[in-house]
Amino acid sequence: MVEAAVGAASENPGPPGWLAMALDVEPFDVRPLLARAEDPLAAILTRAGSVDFGGFLVVDAPFNPTPLRRVLAAQGFSSYGRRLSSSHWRIFFHMDGGRDWERDAEVESGPEGALTWREEDGLHIDVRKLTPPLPMLAILRAIEAMAMPEPLVVHHERVPRFLFPELAERGWKVARVTEEFADVRLWLEPEA
């Protein structure tokens, strides 16, 4: 699980803030097209052409489609790629003029569907778009799986109030919270 940031993203690790809204977009899965030896580029570009400024496009592919990302970056799309498995990448494109143009993260998907990856400040877990009580379950599972307690950064779409009693019972606390539009982050750590 290695975070590889390039371009403008290197100064700002972790998923971009706009990802929270991109998670609502239905992915365009090009893997069946590729399995039939059909080139999906035209179909992707057609869809990209209909994305307004501020909009999103999400593509599922069997590999990291670097050439495609560069093509769309030239058209003003930032992109964030997640390696969901060895043969499954999900690329989130955001039409913002290409300000935050390319980032990748290798992630692991847990049984609840939460995505985890490691960064310099600790283990990160993204539980956005999961229905209750799956976010709480995924976070507690991540905590209980730690051999040595370390900070856990939670990417959520709301402040998970119902999690707090469970954290307190386990001797953990919420050290810090930042709440922006569509992007709530919580820094969890063991009580001193």
Next chain:
Amino acid sequence: MFAGAFMMGAKDRLLPPSVPYRFFATAVVLHFAGWAALLAGAEDVPGFQGGLGPALAGLHLMTLGVLAMTAIGAAFQLLPVATRRQLGPVWACRLTWWLYAPGVAVLGLGMATAAPWALHAGAALTVAGLALFGVLVARNLLQVTDLPSVTLHVWLALASLAALAGLGVALVVDIDAGFLGHRASAAAAHAVLGGYGFMGMLAMGFSYVLVPMFVLAQPVPDRVGRTTAAVSLLALGLGAGGALAGQGVVAALGGLAGLVAVGLHVKGLMEVLKTRMRRKLEPFFRLVKAAWALLPASVLAGVALALGAPSELVAPLWGFLLVFGWLLSFVTGVLQRIMPFLASMHSGADGRKPALLSQLTASRPLAIHAACHGAAVVLITAGLMAPSPLAVAAGAGLGLAGATAFAAFAVELMRRYRNHQRTHPPQDNGELARC
């Protein structure tokens, strides 16, 4: 996933603690009053098939005062979190209590004393409170396209509520006007819709969120929730329709469909328990499991009644197993878990260190309550079958003792919560302290 899910922050969904707790506190008080009324009317309980008096008051203090009161408080707090959509303005939630709580108390008084003014005023206020609750919940559900396991059952509960409120008002007005052709049929349909429809569907729907949350497990698959909702719809339609029309066989078929729904529901939740992270089930779960056993027992009693079993024996048994057996066991079990859980959650809402759930919960009163409640259910069931008013009175006395212990648990919870707030000052940890 519904569009615009981000338009509401978590802080918008967190009600002030005074909103859910006013419903819970009222439920705790009326729990005591309900058992006291049953004790006062113990002489009439064996063979009871309706009619004004303490027994009817006790029944409604439990159904409206404890079961529905708890359900409303829990729904106001939990539904917006589960569905991630707003429920309504806080003043409307408070107004619901101001209409409903006095309404139930006055209605109970009217039923116990046969005072027409209290019956009419209590029924009007109660229906107004329930109608406001229904509107608030419906507004929330209309915005939700996922969570079918929860929303489909809550929709069924609201539909049942509308029908049972209409029948309830008709039954109250009929006491003076006498316009109902067959009052017993209307009362039976009212009981089916109230017990299995309104309360039952809320219990089933909320179980699909609460049980996984409390035991830390994967939720019930959506297909299971859709199936139990569909079979429940069939069961309620046949059960209530058959009862209202005086068609016992149709009502019995509804009961059999209800048994299928119950089987699927309990099987789904047992599967949830198998995947749980919390290895040891907490004490409250003993009441939940007892409720799961008493639910099919009540349905079987209802089927027997519909097929012509002696009504003076089976009708009170059915009503008792339904209300005091299944629903009261389930609701007091859930309430004793929700109250400290919400207290712990609110204790950390302003940046304080949250109070530990385990430190807020006084386990001894809860153990006493569970023992008294279980013994009360057994004794009164025996007293209804014997029939023996003495056994019913003894059981009601035990139920009253259990309700006292439950009230002691609630008072101690508030004392510990306030003590924690006094000794733990708020800390600044970013947005959390300002939410």
